[in-house]
Amino acid sequence: MILAIDVASGEKPLEELVSGAISALPENDKINLILVGNEKSISQALSKKKYDHNRVDIRHSDEIISMDESPANAIKHKKNASVLLAARLVKDKEVDGFFSPGNTGATLAAALTEIGRLKGVMRPPLISTLPKLGGEFCMLDMGANVDCTPDYMAQFAVMGRVFAKRYLKIENPRVGLLNIGEEDSKGNANTKKVFERLQKMKKINFIGNVEPNDMLKSDAADVVVADGFDGNIVLKTIEGTASLVVNMLKTEVKKNPVSVMGGLMMKPVFNSLKSQLSSDSYGSAILLGLNGGAFVGHGKTSGVGVKNAVLNMYKFLENKVNEKIAKELFDSGAKRRIF
């Protein structure tokens, strides 16, 4: 399997991203890489590393779409930007999937315009795995689409279930709807409609509304369906709260010598916690429902983050999640795109 990695448009230095990407190779000998970015810089970064030269190729691009550019505009005028080249490699079947830690809007736009949607898919949603007590679950849409209709969200439910089955290896995943109360009648005008729609779909194992506080406990849903606005709000609130708690801890620890000592002794604990909650573990998301793999990374993805993304992409593509989605959407009775 060949994967394309945009090493040019993240916030971290290209050298760190190149080094992270190739560090995935010894862990899985079925993965080959095409690194997209400035050829000279990539070659320089590679020259300092030991790796199997047959497994790594370079595709040159001198343009990048920066974090604060308008995605629509940039996609139109920077035809050879690294993220677009990476997505085009998927379209041209040179690779099976691509990853970019750059401008999220541009990465989504590149994936949609270059790779395109599976037959029947209305709005490809971003899915992400999130930590809960003693495990993980997945949630979609994490922010690719706002103002989602019940039709879109019925498709999300089907897609999320396929993802949970094949990627998270959960036998009969329970699907919940993100809401502000557990009772059937809770929510706003849209979640009420979505609830009714999901309840009518016999094959998705719908367990009803799920509140965000319960979602993070161990016994909650395996798949949480949400409008992309709400999903993104949840994602950013989790990120902000985790960071706030850790910072509060640091501030408190410094207040007296005994806790400073205690804090030092707990350093491995903090490191483990940090890695469980970091965007390098949970910061990359997958755009589901396309004719190929599209992985979207957090801007601050580190070398370790790229390595994880490469290994996860393999897992996602090897398990043929998108192929299965095409079939299940057809079987589920969810309304499909017909144009």
Place this chain on the structure above:
Amino acid sequence: MILAIDVASGEKPLEELVSGAISALPENDKINLILVGNEKSISQALSKKKYDHNRVDIRHSDEIISMDESPANAIKHKKNASVLLAARLVKDKEVDGFFSPGNTGATLAAALTEIGRLKGVMRPPLISTLPKLGGEFCMLDMGANVDCTPDYMAQFAVMGRVFAKRYLKIENPRVGLLNIGEEDSKGNANTKKVFERLQKMKKINFIGNVEPNDMLKSDAADVVVADGFDGNIVLKTIEGTASLVVNMLKTEVKKNPVSVMGGLMMKPVFNSLKSQLSSDSYGSAILLGLNGGAFVGHGKTSGVGVKNAVLNMYKFLENKVNEKIAKELFDSGAKRRIF
């Protein structure tokens, strides 16, 4: 100032809530209390305590609205439920405000039907203070209203600013709009409309969109305006994440003896963190824009929580937040209720 406390309908035992309420009295000699609930149980709880008998009265109620009852139904059929009696004391001007840690929907309904809205107020929002790094900010609506129109949310902005000025003592509070991106054009159909509306209001010091992760940092907005659905999602995600992080820490600490020891040495740190994040500090919210004070507590409000609520109610009512809201709404140019 006299405050009514519904000690009957929380999740904690009546005795704990009674004890918590009267423990506020020595800290502020201007507060008197009316405790609402079963007279015999309250008398028994009080008989074990030392307090100034002239400052505490009891109002008997034998009915409670339980946590899982439908608010609309319960309000209609349980005319003498403790929460309704407490709200009615505000309406009858026997007290200045009431607090209930019971069924949130029922508390809101009791406040709306018994106390009623200030002239011009469309939808009274729930406001709450939340912790951020090195301080606090306030956010509204935390869940009283879903499907909020730009008109409602323009009023929320005015009300939130008055609250931040008079209750949090911030000179010229900065108002932000909860959104999934900072740029002016970000968001869903409704936040885009609200953004335009807030931008036109000259007097509210609108600073633009605020993302939830930034909101919890020290330099973000003082007032965050949100639709009640989104506000409630944020509140419950903060609660769930804080609890997840603390539980992950506990799990990790147990994994080796050094960190167990470190954990013991850090116990004061954890306790301080717990109190900074607990629902007893941040779990009570105020329904703004009514003809009296209405405080809504978390179901699991403890004795300490009731004590905090009593002291905060005094601060809120003493600073005449609602009275000032009536005036500012009139001056702000925000559309007002005219029926």
